[in-house]
Amino acid sequence: MPLSKHTDTAFQKCIHPDCGREFDCSQVLFKCPACGELLDTQYNWDRIEVPDKLSRFAKRWADRDKPLDFSGVWRFRELLNFCEDKYKVTIGEGQTILQRNDSVAKYVDMSTSGGGCLYLQYEGLNPSGSFKDNGMAAAFSHAEMVGAKSCACASTGNTSASVALYAHSRGVKCTVFVGSGRIAFGKLSQGIEYGAQTIQILGDFDDCMRQVQDVCTRLGLYLLNSLNPFRLEGQKTIMYRILEGLGWEVPDWIIVPGGNLGNSSAFGKAFCELKAIGLIERIPRMAIINATGADTLTDLVNNKKLLWNDGHVEQAVIDDYYAALTARNFSPHTCASAIEISRPVNLKKCLRAVDICDGVVRAVTDEEICDAKAIIGKYGLGCEPASAATIAGLKHLRAEGIVGADERVACVLTGHPLKDPNLTVNYHKEKRSQFSNPPVEAPNDLDEIIKLIK
Ligand code: F0G
Numbered sequence: 348m349p350l351s352k353h354t355d356t357a358f359q360k361c362i363h364p365d366c367g368r369e370f371d372c373s374q375v376l377f378k379c380p381a382c383g384e385l386l387d388t389q390y391n392w393d394r395i396e397v398p399d400k401l402s403r404f405a406k407r408w409a410d411r412d413k414p415l416d417f418s419g420v421w422r423f424r425e426l427l428n429f430c431e432d433k434y435k436v437t438i439g440e441g442q443t444i445l446q447r448n449d450s451v452a453k454y455v456d457m458s459t460s461g462g463g464c465l466y467l468q469y470e471g472l473n474p475s476g477s478f479k480d481n482g483m484a485a486a487f488s489h490a491e492m493v494g495a496k497s498c499a500c501a502s503t504g505n506t507s508a509s510v511a512l513y514a515h516s517r518g519v520k521c522t523v524f525v526g527s528g529r530i531a532f533g534k535l536s537q538g539i540e541y542g543a544q545t546i547q548i549l550g551d552f553d554d555c556m557r558q559v560q561d562v563c564t565r566l567g568l569y570l571l572n573s574l575n576p577f578r579l580e581g582q583k584t585i586m587y588r589i590l591e592g593l594g595w596e597v598p599d600w601i602i603v604p605g606g607n608l609g610n611s612s613a614f615g616k617a618f619c620e621l622k623a624i625g626l627i628e629r630i631p632r633m634a635i636i637n638a639t640g641a642d643t644l645t646d647l648v649n650n651k652k653l654l655w656n657d658g659h660v661e662q663a664v665i666d667d668y669y670a671a672l673t674a675r676n677f678s679p680h681t682c683a684s685a686i687e688i689s690r691p692v693n694l695k696k697c698l699r700a701v702d703i704c705d706g707v708v709r710a711v712t713d714e715e716i717c718d719a720k721a722i723i724g725k726y727g728l729g730c731e732p733a734s735a736a737t738i739a740g741l742k743h744l745r746a747e748g749i750v751g752a753d754e755r756v757a758c759v760l761t762g763h764p765l766k767d768p769n770l771t772v773n774y775h776k777e778k779r780s781q782f783s784n785p786p787v788e789a790p791n792d793l794d795e796i797i798k799l800i801k
Contacts, residue, residue, distance in 0.1 A: 357429035359576060360389045362695060364658035372429050375493050377560075377574045385696055387616070388429055388576045392624055397425045401595045401626050404587065419443060420484040420584045426620065427485060427580040436487040438516050440480035441584060444469045445592025445757065450726035454719075455742045458752045465741075465756050466598070468589050469728045471763030475537060477731075478585060478610065478761045479509035485581030486571050487513045495519060495569035499562060501555035502572075503606065503685045504534025505762055510571045511541035522568070524548055524555040531684050531731070531767035551678045553690045556607075573609030574692050582610055583617035589757045590627070598631050599754035602744075604736040604761055605635040605644050605708070606686035608697035615700020631757075633704035634750075635697065636740030638681035638733075642710040643668070643689050644697065655702040660695050682713040682770055685733035685762065707749060715739035717774050720764075721782035724771070729764030 359370040361379035368381050372388070379386055398404065404423050407416035415421040415432060419441015424432075445468050452458070452465035470478035490498060497520035500510045507523035507530075514521035523538050527547040538545050548555050556572065563570040573579055590597065603610050614633060621627040637645045646668070647653040653664050671677075672689055679689040691697065700706060711719075719742070720735035737758035744750040764771065775784045789796050 355391065356394050357388055357390050359386045361385075362387055362658060362699070372489070373493060375495070375569065377570050377576075385574065385693065386576045387696075388427075388580050390428060390620075395425055395428050397624055397626070401587070401590060401621075405591055414439075418484060419588055420481050420581050423584050423587045426587065426617075427583060429577060429580065430488050430492045434488050434492040435484075436491055436513065436517060437484050438474050438480070438513065440473050440484045441588065443472050443585075443588055444728070445589055446727060448727050451722055451738060454722045454726075455738060456745045456752065457741075457750075457754075457756065461753075462755070464753060465758070466589070466592065467723070467727050468585065468592070468757055468759045469730070470585065470759060470761050471728065471730060471734075473509075475505070475509040475512045476533075476763035476766060477505040477509060478582065478759065479505045480512075481584050482573065482578035482581040482609070482613075483509045483513040483571065486575050486578035487517055487519075489575070489577035490519065490569045490571075491517065493569075497521070497566075498569040498571050499523065499559055500571040501525075501552060501559040502530070502534075503552050503687060504530040504538075504766070505685060506572065507543060507545070508534050508537035508541065511538045511543035515542050519569075522546060522562075524559045524562075526551045526555055529684055529687060532769060533763075533766040552688050553679075556690070556692060572692065573607055573612075579609055579613040579616065579693075579696075582613035583620075585610070585759060586614050586617040593755070593757070596755075597627050597629055598757045600632050600634060600750055600756040601704070602634045602636065602737040602741055602756060602758040604683070604686050604733045604759070605637045605697070606641075606688045606691065606733065608635070608644065608691040608693035610759065610761070611635045611700050611706075612693045612696035615703040615706075616696075619703045630704055633700060633706040634740055634744055635701070635706060635708050636736040637708070637710040638683045638686055638716060638736060639710045639712050640681035641679035641687050641689055643691060644694065645708045645710040647694070648698070648701065648708045653698065655695070655698040658699070660698055665694065681716075683716050683732035683736055684767070685731060686736065707744065709740045709743050711736055711739035711743065715742070717770070718781045720771070721774060721780070721784075723760065724764060725782065728760070730760040731762035731764060731766040732770055734760040734762050
């Protein structure tokens with residue numbers, strides 16, 4: 348394998364065991380050129396000075412003057428060591444909070460005694476308001492390393508907002524593809540405001556994802572979707588920060604919404620690596636939660652029994668499934684627009700993560716998502732609809748007895764509540780909503796106003 352001077356600590360590797368070809372990190376690929384499978388970023392751990400204990404990483408945070416130490420991504424840099432410091436990009440991502448939340452715990456029937464069981468990892472605090480910034484810090488560093496001048500992504504909204512923000516901070520030209528009418532207003536407004544050229548395709552996310560890959564190939568644009576293996580390296584740090592928030596103890600469960608399945612893939616890889624290099628002793632279980640209107644993963648895993656199978660995933664099962672979707676002209680639909688995806692590009696990596704983390708997969712209805720979101724908003728820091736799928740899913744898993752009342756669970760709240768204010772206001776205005784809190788009209792009269800105060 349050729350190793351360049353930039354990247355002797357890391358390389359790209361095809362995930363298919365029968366191929367497994369390796370490529371230098373200086374190559375811009377996004378799929379294995381030999382077999383078309385997904386690529387991983389892999390490390391030569393023996394050439395990396397990894398701290399002997401995870402707690403060593405926390406100390407860096409105190410050094411606010413050093414941007415790479417302050418970054419919630421790069422302060423873990425030895426664990427994603429694919430480029431030199433001079434290429435590393437940060438705009439202050441990853442300053443997130445792991446909040447213990449007993450009120451939400453009660454909603455899902457979890458114990459609140461002892462140390463408390465339910466924790467919410469709030470990624471809405473990122474600069475663009477979602478977890479995507481973790482990945483973009485890493486992917487834009489790779490883009491910097493390879494000298495990319497223009498980039499693109501397909502998006503249900505958050506990726507485009509994040510890409511647009513990082514692109515203008517680096518002076519990189521940026522085009523984003525979104526499904527027309529398929530993206531929450533807050534997210535659309537961000538991409539436009541941050542200066543991205545926004546192309547609204549008459550189609551859904553899966554159509555955009557197909558188009559953007561061809562556009563990037565034809566025009567030589569740098570692709571920032573989670574097919575980009577360097578992006579997923581940044582998203583691993585969400586797990587490191589959960590461990591940090593728990594005093595470096597491994598929780599029993601990680602719960603994450605499933606859309607294009609980048610997060611779940613990255614989280615599984617993070618834990619696998621931490622165990623392999625001896626920084627943790629056990630791997631938590633993971634639950635991935637789809638919306639019922641976009642439940643490809645749930646259907647394939649729970650009904651079609653699709654497995655990672657040491658990398659020998661039954662491609663025919665996936666091909667048949669997608670052919671059936673096409674035959675009935677299926678387009679996914681859920682109010683959680685962020686995860687309205689029916690052909691998740693990281694499906695196989697996600698199956699690997701399910702294998703690594705003894706994972707389970709569930710789908711929840713839009714109503715369950717909206718109710719859970721109202722509870723997270725009322726008792727926690729709030730979140731966007733897709734993020735609330737975690738709590739709705741956990742409620743199922745508690746009812747089924749798969750998650751125990753005393754187990755320690757960390758749910759990843761992937762995005763900020765202001766991403767989709769329309770949905771929030773409509774939910775609360777609707778009297779039939781279980782937790783509605785409608786605004787009250789009042790005449791401009793003191794006595795009448797006072798009568799209304801409860
Ligand atoms: N939650 C939010 C808020 C998201 O924006 C996304 C994905 C997900 C969860 C799903 O994460 O793809 O890693 O499984 N949003 C992408 C986008 C697709 O374009 O913004 P995943």
